[in-house]
Amino acid sequence: MKFAKRLDAVPPYLFAELERKVSEAEKAGVDVISLGIGDPDLPTPPAVIDALTDAARDPRTHQYPTNHGTEEFRSAAASFYRDRFGVDLDPAGEVIPVLGGKEGVGHIALACLDPGDVCLAPDPGYPPYTSGPVFAGAQVHYLPLREENGFLPDLDGAPDAKLLYLNYPNNPTGATAELEFFAHAIDVARERDLIVVHDNAYSEVAFDGYRPPSFLQAEGAKEVGVEIFSLSKGWNMTGWRAALVAGNAELVDRYRHLKTNLDSGMSEAVQHAAAVALTEEREFPREISEVYARRRDLLATGLREVGLKVRVPRATPYFWVAVPDGHTSASFTELMLEQASVLVSPGDSYGPSGAGYVRLSLTVPDSRLEEAVDRITRALVIIQS
Ligand SMILES: Cc1ncc(COP(=O)(O)O)c(C=O)c1O
Numbered sequence: 001m002k003f004a005k006r007l008d009a010v011p012p013y014l015f016a017e018l019e020r021k022v023s024e025a026e027k028a029g030v031d032v033i034s035l036g037i038g039d040p041d042l043p044t045p046p047a048v049i050d051a052l053t054d055a056a057r058d059p060r061t062h063q064y065p066t067n068h069g070t071e072e073f074r075s076a077a078a079s080f081y082r083d084r085f086g087v088d089l090d091p092a093g094e095v096i097p098v099l100g101g102k103e104g105v106g107h108i109a110l111a112c113l114d115p116g117d118v119c120l121a122p123d124p125g126y127p128p129y130t131s132g133p134v135f136a137g138a139q140v141h142y143l144p145l146r147e148e149n150g151f152l153p154d155l156d157g158a159p160d161a162k163l164l165y166l167n168y169p170n171n172p173t174g175a176t177a178e179l180e181f182f183a184h185a186i187d188v189a190r191e192r193d194l195i196v197v198h199d200n201a202y203s204e205v206a207f208d209g210y211r212p213p214s215f216l217q218a219e220g221a222k223e224v225g226v227e228i229f230s231l232s233k234g235w236n237m238t239g240w241r242a243a244l245v246a247g248n249a250e251l252v253d254r255y256r257h258l259k260t261n262l263d264s265g266m267s268e269a270v271q272h273a274a275a276v277a278l279t280e281e282r283e284f285p286r287e288i289s290e291v292y293a294r295r296r297d298l299l300a301t302g303l304r305e306v307g308l309k310v311r312v313p314r315a316t317p318y319f320w321v322a323v324p325d326g327h328t329s330a331s332f333t334e335l336m337l338e339q340a341s342v343l344v345s346p347g348d349s350y351g352p353s354g355a356g357y358v359r360l361s362l363t364v365p366d367s368r369l370e371e372a373v374d375r376i377t378r379a380l381v382i383i384q385s
Pocket residue numbers: 038099100101102103105126167170171199201230231232238242243
């Protein structure tokens with residue numbers, strides 16, 4: 001069989017590789033604690049589950065949905081954006097449901113980019129910022145996120161391009177951005193006729209009273225782009241595939257045009273449940289953030305005790321940690337797996353500028369995290385002695 005070459009242009013998906021390593025170790029009888037993948041360990045709010053089961057009994061949800069999305073879902077999204085971010089969205093034309101933020105990130109490249117176009121992507125960054133454009137035949141130009149710049153890209157120094165992905169709060173660095181940064185991105189986009197896609201997967205996972213802004217809060221955002229907002233992390237709904245693209249009406253319309261030719265939309269039962277999350281369960285992400293804040297402090301204390309340089313994140317369930325001198329991302333990841341049976345994500349698998357870092361995720365139960373901290377501490381103390 002001969003397959004499309006485009007698949008060879010992207011590496012195997014990062015987590016597929018990590019999962020393979022864990023399953024190898026587990027087969028050998030090792031109890032591995034995975035801090036590699038950012039998949040919340042806690043359940044979806046009960047009211048959202050009830051909403052799904054009720055909706056599943058309604059035969060109207062058994063038929064094809066539409067890619068417009070239900071009126072209920074789009075209105076719930078608009079009212080959430082108004083109350084949470086102070087952003088007005090027209091539910092009829094400025095919102096579309098998508099099957100998880102990942103779908104949004106990948107497919108928006110197909111809606112915007114032609115072969116030969118240039119796409120700007122953060123480095124390190126969520127892998128689909130590369131694979132989406134590559135599948136569209138575009139070239140990806142990485143914008144390094146450096147610690148000394150607060151992990152914000154240098155937009156002024158970027159080459160001309162057609163699309164820019166941004167993502168704050170950021171995976172994998174845990175960095176946050178304020179409205180001034182988004183405003184500057186909008187200025188640059190206007191000057192250079194650039195489409196901005198802000199991937200907002202993490203604004204609801206934030207600590208110590210901090211409330212990360214939406215890109216759409218910045219003046220003029222809707223003129224230049226869209227935001228992808230996901231329910232996955234804030235409401236523990238990674239398995240539900242519930243997210244939305246909101247903002248520029250023309251882009252939302254083009255996106256719908258693409259989607260209508262590729263899939264038949266989000267199950268209406270899931271749309272109902274997601275609408276309930278965005279209306280009745282608005283406080284849930286704050287509760288979940290408290291759980292992560294507790295885990296964050298536990299991990300920060302442990303890592304500092306063994307002399308690792310730790311920046312405590314204000315948002316996201318991720319720690320982005322510089323590896324000790326003499327190590328690379330790969331050697332430190334291997335050391336953690338072999339000596340502590342703890343899986344971390346090597347930083348350079350998020351892009352070349354991630355070299356010298358690893359990412360640790362807080363999405364395991366407290367007791368497992370405590371155990372992981374113990375194991376990491378013991379392994380590092382033994383190595384240092
Ligand atoms: C930056 C970023 N964007 C998007 C996603 C996708 O989330 P989902 O497809 O579950 O909405 C993730 C998931 O980890 C992410 O880290």
